[in-house]
Amino acid sequence: MDIKAASTILEKDNYGDWSVGIKSYLMAQDLWDIIESTIEPPKQEDDEAAFKDWSDKNFMALQLIQNSCGPDTVSEIKEIKSAKIVWNTLAKKYNVPKNTNTGNVDYIALIKAVQSGDWKNAKEFLKLHPNALSEKITFMGKTALHIAVAAGHVHIVEEMVERMSEENLEIRDNGGLTALAEIVLVGNHRMAECMLRKNKHLVSIGDKDGILPVVTAMVYGNKDLARYLYSLTPLEDLMPEKGVSGATLCTQAIYTRTLDIALHLIRLYRPLALALDREKLSPLYALASMPYAFPSGSRLVFWKRWIYSCIHIESACATNEICLNIQQVEKRESDQVKTMGSGVKHLYEMKLAHVQSHELLRHMCEEISNSNDQERRRIGCVYSAIFRAIKEGIFEFVYEIVRGNPDLVWSYDRNSRNIFLTAVLHRQSKIFSLIYRLQVKNVIVYSRDDSKHNILHMAGMSADSTQLNRIPGAALQMQRELQWFKVISFALYFFAMPALLAC
Known part of the structure; x- marks a missing residue:
């Protein structure tokens, strides 16, 4: 042993x-x-x-x-x-x-009864020791309610909650978790409703790091429970001044494709777009990391593109309804999907995500425009988000941010490469094409990075394997690389060749 x-x-x-x-x-x-x-x-x-x-x-x-x-x-x-x-x-x-x-008091009998789902014996024990429900009875400081939650016995949880005071429901174990925090790990909706009917303040009690239950539910992928907890969590608890829960909820909602929650939260409080989560990343950066959220990240065959274009999604402004009841909106959307064939469901969900992400990006761009503080932009991962989007090939993200904030066209990464040098390095042709709309294209094309490499050097460097793997066969891959080099050479000839020859 x-x-x-x-x-x-x-x-x-x-x-x-x-x-x-x-x-x-x-x-x-x-x-x-x-x-x-x-x-x-x-x-x-x-x-x-x-x-x-x-x-x-x-x-x-x-x-x-x-x-x-x-x-x-x-x-x-x-x-x-x-x-x-x-x-x-x-x-x-x-x-x-x-x-x-x-x-x-010998609590081992109570522990065994609760773990095995034996409410009869547990009830007898509690008659003899009525204060046992408020005692920590394990090494980890768990109460009997914590144990019942971990064992998944809903009927015992309901009986215990009925007998406990609101204060006792707020007891934390040695790890700083309440019984509700234990519930969100397993995603049991019925247990959560039972506790919150008795004490709604539980949604505002975070763990030892200050992370609220709604965030934990989202992190563990329990979306339905996260939506329910979000509808009960006060907005002020998600403000950046209260900690990282609000920003973390936004980023996790984006990562788990629960864009309705992220959009609703950013609409209510736009500064969250540049707030940092527990990983020191902003929701803006999270969105830049998700190609699925934009049309440029979806490769569809011609007949799917046609079906996609025929699908009508109500304006993302309709997400105002989430403020009233986020679960009802989700049910309405689900009913709409059920009326379609199974082959169309995926396309519907894809287009819904694209509409929501476009609206989300629009609000984020407005927040960037309202923030002229360069340091806040840096801390809010604005610059790193742009270059992450370029690497992922998210044309819509780069286009919307640069259009709403033209000064960001002069953004540079840590290697002093601008947007267009980076686009060529990662072979993102559509993003590079934005250069033709600029009046200062010759200045941008001529720029060099820390290693004195210009845009032609970027074209000569090896492309990302993810980009090359989309082209079948080594011969066609080589052909594509040569085409890139010719296009950049052609651009240099018209934009900056006189300056290059003068070096």
Whole structure:
């Protein structure tokens, strides 16, 4: 049997919780009799087998207790070879009365009943010990409600919530998680509704890092539960001033293709577009990382393109309805999809994502226009988002941002490459074509990066494998590379050749 260190380390002010956890574990491992035995341990010369059995159990119990103590406490008890003596020594050291309820209640029976879904026995236990629902009864500081949630027993959760106060529902374990936070990990909608009917404030209680339940639900891909929690979460809890939950919810909604939530949140508070999430990335950068969200990232055969063009999506402005009831909007959209054939459903969802992402990008561009602070743009990942979009080949993203903010055409990456040098390097022809609309095209084409490479050098460098793999056969790939070099040479001839010859 493996001996693991306890998650709760014994300190001066937590002996009650510590002793409950240690006792429960010792009983679960059939080691508690070593501590509570009132008879002398067997002697080796009298019964060698009994002595060996006692020695093994004593060693494991002793190790468990030592592993759950801090360095100072261990130094005081390391010479003691009896687990029972160590237990009594610690009880005496921390001056805990022997009749303390926390120390004497045997919670292992409650734990086993809850884990097995046996509400009858759990109910009997709670009649004898009504305060047990508010006690932390495991090493991790879990309450009986936490255990019921993890075990997935909805009926037990509902019975316990009915008997608990609103304050008890807010009890956190040692990891800073409430029982609701445990629910969002598994995505049980019925359990969440049960708790939130009793205490709606639970949606505003974050974990130890301040991450709200709605964000955790989205991170774990529980979209339906995330929508329900979002409808109950106060907007002020998602503001950047309150932490990273708002920005993280936006970025995760984009990553998980739940664009309606991201759009609704950005519409309500546009500065979130440039706020940083827990990974130090902004929603703008997240959108630049998702080719699926734009038509340029979708490659359709001709008949699918025709069907795509025939699909009508209501203006993304209709997402105002989300403010009233986000779940009803989702149901209405789902009903629309059901009326279509299965082959059209994918195209409908694709076009819906494209419409929503275009509206989302429009609001983000307006926020960029309102922010003339270069430092805020840098921190908000505006420049890195542009170059990420170029790498991904998202023409719409680059076009909308540059059109709304013409000064961003002078953006440079960390290698001092501008938008068009980067477009050539990644073989993004449609993005490079934007150069023909500029009056200063000759200046931009002539620019060089930190290594003194110009745009012709970019064309001569190896293309990304992802771009080349779209072209079948090595011969056609080589042909494509030569075409790129010829096009850039032609552009240089008309735009900047006189300047290049003068170098």
